Amino acid sequence: MIELDNVAYSYGGGELLSEISLKLSPGSFHFLTGPSGAGKTTFLKLCYGALRPTSGQVRLFNTDLRNMTRDDIALSRRRIGVVHQDCQFLDHLSVTENVSLPLTVAGHDTLAEQSNLRELLKWVGLFDRADALPPELSGGERQRAALARAVIMSPDVILADEPTGNIDWEMSQRLLQLLLELNRMGKTIMVATHDLNLIRTAKNQVQARVLRISNRRLQLAGADL
Ligand SMILES: Nc1ncnc2c1ncn2[C@@H]1O[C@H](COP(=O)(O)OP(=O)(O)OP(=O)(O)O)[C@@H](O)[C@H]1O
Numbered sequence: 001m002i003e004l005d006n007v008a009y010s011y012g013g014g015e016l017l018s019e020i021s022l023k024l025s026p027g028s029f030h031f032l033t034g035p036s037g038a039g040k041t042t043f044l045k046l047c048y049g050a051l052r053p054t055s056g057q058v059r060l061f062n063t064d065l066r067n068m069t070r071d072d073i074a075l076s077r078r079r080i081g082v083v084h085q086d087c088q089f090l091d092h093l094s095v096t097e098n099v100s101l102p103l104t105v106a107g108h109d110t111l112a113e114q115s116n117l118r119e120l121l122k123w124v125g126l127f128d129r130a131d132a133l134p135p136e137l138s139g140g141e142r143q144r145a146a147l148a149r150a151v152i153m154s155p156d157v158i159l160a161d162e163p164t165g166n167i168d169w170e171m172s173q174r175l176l177q178l179l180l181e182l183n184r185m186g187k188t189i190m191v192a193t194h195d196l197n198l199i200r201t202a203k204n205q206v207q208a209r210v211l212r213i214s215n216r217r218l219q220l221a222g223a224d225l
Pocket residue numbers: 011012013016034035036037038039040041042043
């Protein structure tokens with residue numbers, strides 16, 4: 001699905017990530033952890049082609065990113081749903097309009113997709129909030145709307161950046177259950193999180209690999225997690 005081979009990423013401030021190799025196999029579930037500023041968001045951006053590595057190779061669905069045009073990357077991106085850390089909603093658009101934005105951008109007829117959209121909003125428990133504006137949503141509702149938007153195009157891979165940041169335990173559990181359900185449907189999942197309790201709960205329910213970014217490198221976290 002997504003492969004990184006000896007990837008490094010540097011910016012003006014120096015090298016942030018180094019010697020990163022990872023293969024996301026179909027149907028796998030990964031957690032990504034590490035201290036604040038370690039490079040988790042940057043790592044995810046490398047995984048969906050939003051950033052190009054300074055060196056090393058990134059392959060999206062068996063194609064080397066170096067050989068991909070912006071249009072190729074945009075097409076691959078339809079197979080990768082991203083839950084952004086800050087949700088990135090358009091505040092003047094309703095929940096429904098925000099969730100269906102990827103369909104609009106991809107040129108789909110959103111009217112023809114209304115029943116799918118309704119089902120999706122029901123699935124994340126936001127059917128009653130369909131007409132609300134993002135600033136009117138609670139933290140948990142925002143995260144669930146962000147998840148709905150990430151899966152609206154039926155992606156093969158879902159990358160979630162701190163999807164349970166700023167929400168309470170009960171709501172985190174609800175979000176986790178949605179991610180586990182997606183994984184049971186065959187989706188490949190990677191979740192960046194600081195929340196070790198979330199990882200522990202998930203590990204009772206799914207065979208998840210836990211990765212940690214430490215000193216610029218990607219490591220497999222210990223069994224203590
Ligand atoms: N292109 C860039 N230009 C300037 N700074 C950058 C660039 N890319 C990454 N950084 C810096 O690298 C660090 C790592 O950022 P990143 O958001 O990937 O970390 P993170 O592990 O996701 O952090 P957090 O857990 O706090 O969200 C940050 O200090 C960020 O400002």
